[in-house]
Amino acid sequence: MTNPYDGGYPAYQPGPNPYDGAPPALGRPAYDGLSIAALVCSLSCCAAPVGIGLGIAGVIRTGGGRRSGRWAAVTGIVVGVVVLLAGIGFLVFAGIMGSRTVWEDEATAGQCIDIDFLDDPIKASCGDPHAGEVIWAGRFDHDLVALYDDDDVTWFDFCGGLPGLDQTYLDALRSGDYVPRVEIDAFDEDEPERGDAFFCYVERRDGEKITGRLRDLTGTTGT
Known part of the structure; x- marks a missing residue:
């Protein structure tokens, strides 16, 4: 008796795999590592020149088209130039502001000042209308720290009681026409320590500018 299932169909022969044998040249070009590094470096102010x-x-x-990533290289150049120019501009601005700032350890009694947009004292000509005048400059000692820390002491009491004022x-x-202000070079201005530099200055109570100097620089205010 013959097997009805034998010989009824040809043996299965696998056909060619359409995914085998693709030429490497037809693949997508690899990303260029330098282009990616350029984009990353350009985002940092310090590394912007390297990114460019x-x-x-x-x-x-x-x-x-030898490598992919041209967009990253171009973006890295553009961003790097912008960041570099912004960094240079900031350094120039900081230098100008630093040269105009009245630092606590460099202030002198009789020095005329203005207040900038950051609420910091800056140098001003006494011949022009100005916001205030330094009345005392020096450093905290033990007694001045104790006086400043006293909750019952106002700025008027503190500045008005400075030695040699x-x-x-x-x-x-x-007179009541002027109000005192204090600038302190301390990590915590609310809790100055012995040796911290500071100065007191006065402003007009009515908010108007001061014209001229309240006293000549040849005085002996401060220590």
């Missing part, structure tokens, strides 16, 4: 250089190299390496400035405070 890597970006230029990346543009060259990705020319003619010129009588002209004391009279100005007592």
